[in-house]
Every structure is written in structure tokens, then in C-alpha cells.
Amino acid sequence: DVKVTQSSRYLVKRTGEKVFLECVQDMDHENMFWYRQDPGLGLRLIYFSYDVKMKEKGDIPEGYSVSREKKERFSLILESASTNQTSMYLCASSPQAGRHGDYGYTFGSGTRLTVV
């Protein structure tokens, strides 16, 4: 089974801190994604990456950046955390569509970030 591991389950950070959320997948997937999920707003795509050192903005990239130095690792960075970034953050990965059929995304267990 594909495993997508997010480094922290719960995180509490102070306003203004630089925050790193790490995501590692172990199945050689090309594609990796960062979402945030808030009640009533569904899943919102922050950034995604189709290859090493490649990144593309999603629907809500403001206040975030990402890094993908290795294929298996995709990091989300909150440059200066703010209270409105309190949320559940979900990492997902998938192979290139069509490479082995299309089985959608596999999600990590999520990081619940609270900014105080």
C-alpha cells in the first residue's frame, strides 16, 4: 500500500513563526499536492508538484510556499504564520495519470495546525 506520511498530527505555532509541514511518500509517485480543509469550505488546493524541483500554484497559494528537492518529499512552508492559517493540512500523492491506471490520490493522515 502507498504510504503518505505527514510529520506531525497536531501542531501549535505562534503568529509570525515560520512553519514547515513535511510530507513523504514511499511509492515513487510523480505528483504531490498540498490541501487545506476547513469546515464548510471543502478541500482547497494550495500548491502541487508534478516533478522534482517543479511547483505550481493551486487555488489559494497566498502566504504559502513549497519545496520539492527530492521526489518523495514535498514540504509546505508558511512564511509567517497567521491565525487565519489555522486549519487541517492534507498532503496527497498520485502516480502520473495513466501510468498504472488512475487510482486517484492517496492522502496522508493530515496535520491539524493551530496558530495562536
Next chain:
Amino acid sequence: QKEVEQNSGPLSVPEGAIASLNCTYSDRGSQSFFWYRQYSGKSPELIMFIYSNGDKEDGRFTAQLNKASQYVSLLIRDSQPSDSATYLCAVRGSSASKIIFGSGTRLSIRP
């Protein structure tokens, strides 16, 4: 118009009955369709995928796809309290890049 639309619910179904969840999508060229289940406080997990028109069955779950009408549905037979969760419909569009998620339908199975 949202790209993938679902009724937010809650949908309340008695235990043992059939739960029917529906989803419509706007991209007529969409290729792949997924249903994810998400328990409260947990991450989404894939339960069904379907590519072709018609029905696809897996245990108590049946996914139905009608590309002409641009809708996909999920039927859960013999509903159990453990089926109470939010169900996310997801669609990979014609560009074959990202998957678009609906906002989910909350399902509650009452004993």
C-alpha cells in the same frame, strides 16, 4: 457553477437501508471519477473509482456513472452506523491533470 457539485446534507438513512449519494460535474470531457469517504477528523480514503458508463460494484458499494447526464452516484446497500461519514465526489477532468473535489455530502446512518 461549481465544477463538481454535491448536496452537503446531512443525509439521514435508517440502518439497513440503501444510501444514495449524488454528484454532478461540469467538464463533459472528464475521464475518471472517484468516491472518497472521510470520517470526522480523519483524512479522505478512496473507496470507489469508475471510468466507464454504467455500474461498478464492490461489496456493499455501487458506483454509477452517466456521462451523457454528467452525474455520478454512490449507492451503499445495507447501511451500517460505521458508514456515517462525509463522502467526497472527485473528478479528473479532460486536461487529465488535477482531480477536482466536491465539497462532500455528510451521511448519517441512524440505528
